[in-house]
Amino acid sequence: MILSARNLAVSIGLHKVCSGLGLDLAPGSRLAILGKNGAGKSTLLATLAGLRAPDAGTLLLDGKSYAEHGLRKAARLRGWLGQDRSDPFASTVLETVLTGRHPHLGRWSWESSADADIARAALAALSLADMEAREIHTLSGGERQRVALAALLAQQPRLYLLDEPLAHLDLNHQIATLELLTRRARETGVALAMVLHDPNLALRYCDQAILLFGDSRHIAGPAVEVIDAATLSNLYGHPLRRVENFFIPE
Amino acid sequence: MPARRRALLVLALLAVLSLASLSVALAVGSIPLAFTEVFAALAGADTAARQIILDLRLPRALAGFACGGLLALAGALMQVLLRNPLADPYVLGISGGAGVGALSAMLLGLAGLGIAGFSFVGALAAMLLVFGLAHGDGSWTQTRLLLTGVVVAAGCGAVVALILTVAPEQKIHGMLFWLMGDLSQAAAFLPALAVLALALAVTLPFARELNLLARGGEQARALGVAVPALRRLIYFVAALATAAAVTTAGSIGFVGLIVPHLARLAIGSNMGNDQRLLLPAAVLAGGSLLVLADTLARTVVAPLQLPVGVLTALIGVPVFLYLLSRK
Numbered sequence: 001m002i003l004s005a006r007n008l009a010v011s012i013g014l015h016k017v018c019s020g021l022g023l024d025l026a027p028g029s030r031l032a033i034l035g036k037n038g039a040g041k042s043t044l045l046a047t048l049a050g051l052r053a054p055d056a057g058t059l060l061l062d063g064k065s066y067a068e069h070g071l072r073k074a075a076r077l078r079g080w081l082g083q084d085r086s087d088p089f090a091s092t093v094l095e096t097v098l099t100g101r102h103p104h105l106g107r108w109s110w111e112s113s114a115d116a117d118i119a120r121a122a123l124a125a126l127s128l129a130d131m132e133a134r135e136i137h138t139l140s141g142g143e144r145q146r147v148a149l150a151a152l153l154a155q156q157p158r159l160y161l162l163d164e165p166l167a168h169l170d171l172n173h174q175i176a177t178l179e180l181l182t183r184r185a186r187e188t189g190v191a192l193a194m195v196l197h198d199p200n201l202a203l204r205y206c207d208q209a210i211l212l213f214g215d216s217r218h219i220a221g222p223a224v225e226v227i228d229a230a231t232l233s234n235l236y237g238h239p240l241r242r243v244e245n246f247f248i249p250e
Numbered sequence: 251m252p253a254r255r256r257a258l259l260v261l262a263l264l265a266v267l268s269l270a271s272l273s274v275a276l277a278v279g280s281i282p283l284a285f286t287e288v289f290a291a292l293a294g295a296d297t298a299a300r301q302i303i304l305d306l307r308l309p310r311a312l313a314g315f316a317c318g319g320l321l322a323l324a325g326a327l328m329q330v331l332l333r334n335p336l337a338d339p340y341v342l343g344i345s346g347g348a349g350v351g352a353l354s355a356m357l358l359g360l361a362g363l364g365i366a367g368f369s370f371v372g373a374l375a376a377m378l379l380v381f382g383l384a385h386g387d388g389s390w391t392q393t394r395l396l397l398t399g400v401v402v403a404a405g406c407g408a409v410v411a412l413i414l415t416v417a418p419e420q421k422i423h424g425m426l427f428w429l430m431g432d433l434s435q436a437a438a439f440l441p442a443l444a445v446l447a448l449a450l451a452v453t454l455p456f457a458r459e460l461n462l463l464a465r466g467g468e469q470a471r472a473l474g475v476a477v478p479a480l481r482r483l484i485y486f487v488a489a490l491a492t493a494a495a496v497t498t499a500g501s502i503g504f505v506g507l508i509v510p511h512l513a514r515l516a517i518g519s520n521m522g523n524d525q526r527l528l529l530p531a532a533v534l535a536g537g538s539l540l541v542l543a544d545t546l547a548r549t550v551v552a553p554l555q556l557p558v559g560v561l562t563a564l565i566g567v568p569v570f571l572y573l574l575s576r577k
Contacts, residue, residue: 071475073474082469084469102473
């Protein structure tokens, strides 16, 4: 297992996000985390990333706790895409993507041409190949989101933890991004855990799902089993029904 | 990569500029000396010039270089720590604390080392006070740190104003010079140079981590940076650097704010915020700028000497406004 959690209890302030959560992410598995705004999806994801401590339970990354790995080793195993895109200082696209190489570099080493090749391949994978010299503040929101995704690819982790990876992306890039990530999962055996807002995309691209109800209740299991109209209506507090006749991007 | 070559070229040019500014500072003054005389004296020739250079001009030039470098380094570090391009070394109240210490020493009739000692204690007190208050509940946000610093600085400003009002008239002149930043009273250059070397030695190994920290704390942690420890380190290094500079030469303004930005512009848009280059570039540029400003300060209206802080601000304000409006 790349990531496994047992009896995980997570809270933020007085808000209980979940308790007794169990999770196993094998190579190639793809997990969707769904829930209303403020349900604690990002908090749970940050906990899975080892960025905040759980209240209780055990969390093992590749068989060891985050503390046992240490920060640097953990950063070579799992990558985390946050929601914050506020870079106060100017920087080029290539420099930004190269930040993903940090955990692979020694204290005194500079990024080599091999690192630059990895970064350029990541940019190409997100159709940003001709943008490496652009200043990040001149990019659109969707382009910056893809630059952040490229930095994560350049990090080459075995576990991708993605907080709203589709934020700011147009329809075309939403699908392209999910196709790219799930292809990586299939071909290279990386595992994915992502916060999503679209249950259709979750059902189409993920094999596992965690639904957070915001009151410490959660449902976890195979995506096809736990994502259904009744549960989603309950989850979002809005009636949903399954229909067969609607537009889906191919 | 060409960007890296260009950046190293900029560093080399700044090193040359530093040596040039130091040479000018040694040659220019009430008794002008030719560069050949300067170098002969430095090489050990026993001339009349040797005494002027070794006793008067060299200590002052080196003190200026060290203070400029310290302030620029502290400014660059504060900008990373607060993730705010408008941060400067004084934003956390360190110069205010030093000011209260220095002026109290002057009020008590102390001189030289007494003033330096009091201002260093004042700076340390402000640094610990701000750190302690901003850390009160164990959390650390940039806004909280910034607000605590600004309020402590304002409090120190009020105490300084109070001391100025009650001080006897003959002491006011010295106090004002200290507050504006003045190298003519610089007692010793060695402590400042030593702190500069130490600060560089401590921060340069973490330069790539600082790049990540500037982009955001959580992302930096996810990439393997020990963020809380690194923040504490750069807070104390920046505070110590500021305290050393202020203790040596009073509160010289604007160097800490504009020099990091000048260094960014000199390095260029690619790698301009790479701390591995920015920190040494800022030190060299800050040192050169302060040495040149001080040389002007003691020559433009000679035999009168201007406080160097007036000149750095007079040069710094228009340059900074220009940079800001260009953005």
